[in-house]
Amino acid sequence: MESTLGVGIVIAEALQNQLAWLENVWLWVTFLGDPKILFLFYFPAAYYASRRVGIAVLWISLITEWLNLIFKWFLFGDRPFWWVHESGYYSQAPAQVATRARSRWVRVMPSLAYCTFLLAVGLSRIFILAHFPHQVLAGLITGAVLGWLMTPRVPVERELSFYGLTALALMLGTSLIYWTLFTLGLDLSWSISLAFKWCERPEWIHMDSRPFASLSRDSGAALGLGIALHSPCYAQVRRAQLGNGQKIACLVLAMGLLGPLDWLGHPPQISLFYIFNFLKYTLWPCLVLALVPWAVHMFSAQEAPPIHSS
Known part of the structure; x- marks a missing residue:
């Protein structure tokens, strides 16, 4: 574990040294990835676009944040890792766009934009030393899997x-x-x-x-x-x-x-x-x-x- 944490510190130092001029951008991006912003903006926006998707976003967010707390106590005692709260929404949104769009580029754009957003949030969390890289990776994978499993089974x-x-x-x-x-x-x-x-x-x-x-x-x-x-x-x-x-x-x-x-x-x-x-x-x-x-x-x-x- 110490070697993993050591590698994470090296990566964080590299980001801070090489991309110091993007500090304000990283702070803004990490703000957009905060769980409270999900309740404040992502959940209402998703709900008014689609009731079922909005409720799915809320369920996934509260369950992943709860799991985040528990796993932090057992596995990651330093800081919780960031989960893909919006996976329930975006797992359906690209498909909905794809069924209506004729252009391949238009079909790819929602997924590409979402993946770019996830990457930016992950890097921002490492940059501000809120999480280690392995925590970000674990959160992305677990959140995506949980979103894929829960979306068709949302209790409404x-x-x-x-x-x-x-x-x-x-x-x-x-x-x-x-x-x-x-x-x-x-x-x-x-x-x-x-x-x-x-x-x-x-x-x-x-x-x-x-x-x-x-x-x-x-x-x-x-x-x-x-x-x-x-x-x-x-x-x-x-x-x-x-x-x-x-x-x-x-x-x-x-x-x-x-x-x-x-x-x-x-x-x-x-x-x-x-x-x-x-x-x-x-x-x-x-x-x-x-x-x-x-x-x-x-x-x-x-x-x-x-x-x-x-």
Whole structure:
């Protein structure tokens, strides 16, 4: 393992030395690959393009992020590796484009653009020393395989209890693993302790780096998905055929609501932060799947001129 880490450090140093002039680009790319951006932008954009694909993106993202946390504890104690959160969306999107396009170049472009994006995100994570190359490679392979396996089996029409039990299983399973390892003498927060000790400005250490920050996000999203799919608002718009203009309006409105919600308060107490994060991401799918489409649909229906029969 030490030899693998040593090679990774050499590669990271080479990137920093040879491509230092691209630092701002790498920082922007790694921002685009952050899991929070998936919830903020990729998930709503995919959902308004295709409901099934959007729900698949959400499922794949919360499961891969949960696996990311668990495998980090067992296999990669330094930092989690980046997973292909969007694999569920892009595994279908190129096929949809290909069936409608006549040009071979147009058929190849979505897959080429996606692979280029993945490569850029992987290199950016290595450049900023967030991950080792072997972690990036493992994440890409595992995420692609998981996306390929899950996309045809996305749970959509399930009882509300299924989503509640999923959220509960994520929380209890992770807590059991954490406290078992803690009892065995493994400090899973050692990197945070070192960061507070050596960081010049400890306030730069975000609460999102805490062990259960991603867990509260994923379990909240799982429960929120069930609540959204069984809400009266979703029942009214699920069979409605929204036009392109309405879908764009939904995306703009969702982004306008999710952005401030993401920045809304960060309690300094860690327990309150977990609770607030859970509630915030429970509301997240409700806004995207139900409340925003319902509002846009109702407003459009009111604005539509009446049809007079002659």
